[in-house]
Amino acid sequence: MQINGVEIEDTFAEAFDMVAARLLVTAKNKKWALHAANITTGFATSVIACGAEAGIENLVKAGETPDGRPGANILVLAMSEKTLEDQLMRRVGQCIMTCPTTACFNNLEGDKEINIGGKLRFFGDGYQIAKRIDSRRFWRIPVMEGEFLVEEKFKVRKAVGGGNFLILGRDADCVLEAAEKAVEAIKEIKDVITPFPGGVVRSGSKVGSKYKFLRASTNTAYCPTLRSVVESKIPQDVNSVLEIVINGLDEESVKKATKVGIKEACSVDGIKLITAGNYGGKLGKHLVYLHKLFEGNR
Amino acid sequence: MIILKPKVEFKVPVEAECISPDVFSGKSVEELKSLELLWGNKRKRLADVFNIEQASEGAEEIVITGDVSAVKHIGAGMSKGKLVLEGNAGMHLGREMKGGEIIVHGSTEDWLGAEMKGGLITVKGNARNLVGSGYRGSKVGMKGGTIVIEGDAGREVGELMRRGAIVIKGKLGTLAGALMTGGSIVCFGDIGEKAGAGMDRGTIIAFNLPKLLPTFRYSCTYKQTFIRAFLLRLKKYGLPIKKEHIEGFYDKYNGDVAALGKGEILVWKGGAT
Numbered sequence: 001m002q003i004n005g006v007e008i009e010d011t012f013a014e015a016f017d018m019v020a021a022r023l024l025v026t027a028k029n030k031k032w033a034l035h036a037a038n039i040t041t042g043f044a045t046s047v048i049a050c051g052a053e054a055g056i057e058n059l060v061k062a063g064e065t066p067d068g069r070p071g072a073n074i075l076v077l078a079m080s081e082k083t084l085e086d087q088l089m090r091r092v093g094q095c096i097m098t099c100p101t102t103a104c105f106n107n108l109e110g111d112k113e114i115n116i117g118g119k120l121r122f123f124g125d126g127y128q129i130a131k132r133i134d135s136r137r138f139w140r141i142p143v144m145e146g147e148f149l150v151e152e153k154f155k156v157r158k159a160v161g162g163g164n165f166l167i168l169g170r171d172a173d174c175v176l177e178a179a180e181k182a183v184e185a186i187k188e189i190k191d192v193i194t195p196f197p198g199g200v201v202r203s204g205s206k207v208g209s210k211y212k213f214l215r216a217s218t219n220t221a222y223c224p225t226l227r228s229v230v231e232s233k234i235p236q237d238v239n240s241v242l243e244i245v246i247n248g249l250d251e252e253s254v255k256k257a258t259k260v261g262i263k264e265a266c267s268v269d270g271i272k273l274i275t276a277g278n279y280g281g282k283l284g285k286h287l288v289y290l291h292k293l294f295e296g297n298r
Numbered sequence: 299m300i301i302l303k304p305k306v307e308f309k310v311p312v313e314a315e316c317i318s319p320d321v322f323s324g325k326s327v328e329e330l331k332s333l334e335l336l337w338g339n340k341r342k343r344l345a346d347v348f349n350i351e352q353a354s355e356g357a358e359e360i361v362i363t364g365d366v367s368a369v370k371h372i373g374a375g376m377s378k379g380k381l382v383l384e385g386n387a388g389m390h391l392g393r394e395m396k397g398g399e400i401i402v403h404g405s406t407e408d409w410l411g412a413e414m415k416g417g418l419i420t421v422k423g424n425a426r427n428l429v430g431s432g433y434r435g436s437k438v439g440m441k442g443g444t445i446v447i448e449g450d451a452g453r454e455v456g457e458l459m460r461r462g463a464i465v466i467k468g469k470l471g472t473l474a475g476a477l478m479t480g481g482s483i484v485c486f487g488d489i490g491e492k493a494g495a496g497m498d499r500g501t502i503i504a505f506n507l508p509k510l511l512p513t514f515r516y517s518c519t520y521k522q523t524f525i526r527a528f529l530l531r532l533k534k535y536g537l538p539i540k541k542e543h544i545e546g547f548y549d550k551y552n553g554d555v556a557a558l559g560k561g562e563i564l565v566w567k568g569g570a571t
Contacts, residue, residue, distance in 0.1 A: 131524055132461060
């Protein structure tokens with residue numbers, strides 16, 4: 001199968017279950033909302049070492065937020081509710097509460113919830129104030145700038161992590177251009193994030209290593225510099241590979257994002273092959289078959 | 299929908315806890331007719347006092363036409379449904395209400411929504427004293443829900459209040475929010491003297507500077523994120539909330555320091571410090 005002359009390998013991406021929360025961070029203006037959102041989603045590329053995977057889902061206009069100020073939706077995903085709660089406590093406490101003018105709201109529907117504001121409130125040293133608006137409970141925590149408003153409980157729900165595709169091309173420049181275009185297209189899809197820097201991964205990993213202490217190591221099969229020394233999966237005319245990792249609130253959103261991302265990546269001259277990472281179907285239960293994404297469309 | 303129309307003149311106070319969507323639910327008109335109320339110190343049937351008409355299917359929406367300002371305890375403890383009073387309402391309307399909605403097109407007597415726990419009460423006219431308050435001897439008043447009064451309200455509004463919101467478009471009498479332990483009172487008109495007297499916690503939001511007790515101390519002037527979210531939410535009740543109210547500065551007075559002192563009176567200051 002080809003799109004714009006780019007070969008799409010008949011394979012699948014293997015995604016797995018995660019849990020997610022969506023935070024809506026508002027601030028005086030877009031600049032400060034983004035300061036908070038960027039730092040909250042910093043160091044949150046992979047659960048392998050970061051504890052959580054997070055990204056800015058979209059910007060929200062002032063008229064659409066609970067406090068009428070501009071904001072940003074952030075998706076934070078982790079492998080368990082316990083880890084997610086721990087990560088949210090750290091990130092809301094250290095990255096949002098510390099950021100001038102911000103407030104933090106739950107912006108997800110779900111059956112389960114975790115207590116974030118209800119624990120952060122102790123920072124108020126007894127001067128925190130609980131307030132309700134309809135059925136939602138908030139904490140007003142006194143801080144040096146004024147007050148930090150945070151919702152008490154944040155909903156959590158099952159989510160899907162590890163959706164991915166690899167872009168293989170003639171050189172690093174065209175592959176990066178394709179990856180950038182893919183990420184821009186994915187931004188238009190609801191309920192998904194691409195948690196890596198600029199949405200792009202250059203150091204994809206494989207499970208295990210020759211070193212016993214390491215549980216993941218560089219994806220040798222896709223390192224162009226190792227083509228002649230390992231069992232490589234890189235065609236002869238390919239000299240660079242980048243990966244797009246997609247996390248979403250459900251499988252359908254991850255599939256949609258994968259589809260638009262691949263389509264956009266294939267529009268760049270020099271791209272030779274699109275493939276995906278999987279573990280033979282042993283790791284995750286969500287298998288995103290690349291060819292199936294385009295069935296009925298072509 | 300059930301329509302109740304008074305068919306006699308109320309010469310004595312009437313106590314009609316039975317007029318509630320919870321009690322009416324699932325009952326036929328015949329069953330409703332035999333519900334009991336107190337006419338002074340005598341027991342009477344609902345049908346002796348009101349004409350009862352089934353206007354449409356279901357009995358969880360009740361409309362009362364005419365003036366029932368002598369009828370107490372309407373909607374007491376209700377947890378669902380809707381109660382519409384086209385005229386004035388009597389004392390203890392919506393007392394200990396847990397849910398549902400009450401709309402009063404006229405005015406109400408004392409103890410509106412006293413010790414209310416949830417739901418929404420809207421009064422198009424005025425309300426008298428002790429709105430959302432705790433009864434004498436109680437430690438806690440209103441514990442949840444929202445009361446919106448489009449006219450004025452009397453004294454001791456929100457006394458002993460712990461949670462929920464009381465919003466008054468007009469004026470408030472003396473001792474508003476006295477002994478509060480939580481919740482919010484918002485007043486767009488003038489607030490009477492001794493507001494927040496003895497309050498431990500809770501918030502009074504004033505759009506006109508009240509004469510404050512000396513036991514309230516000025517802390518700062520600031521823009522309040524909670525007020526932004528709160529007022530934006532209250533806009534749905536058709537209140538005169540302006541952009542300047544949402545985006546403006548508020549003077550924060552902490553008090554009552556004669557009590558726990560963790561309450562606050564927030565006075566709108568306008569667009570600049």
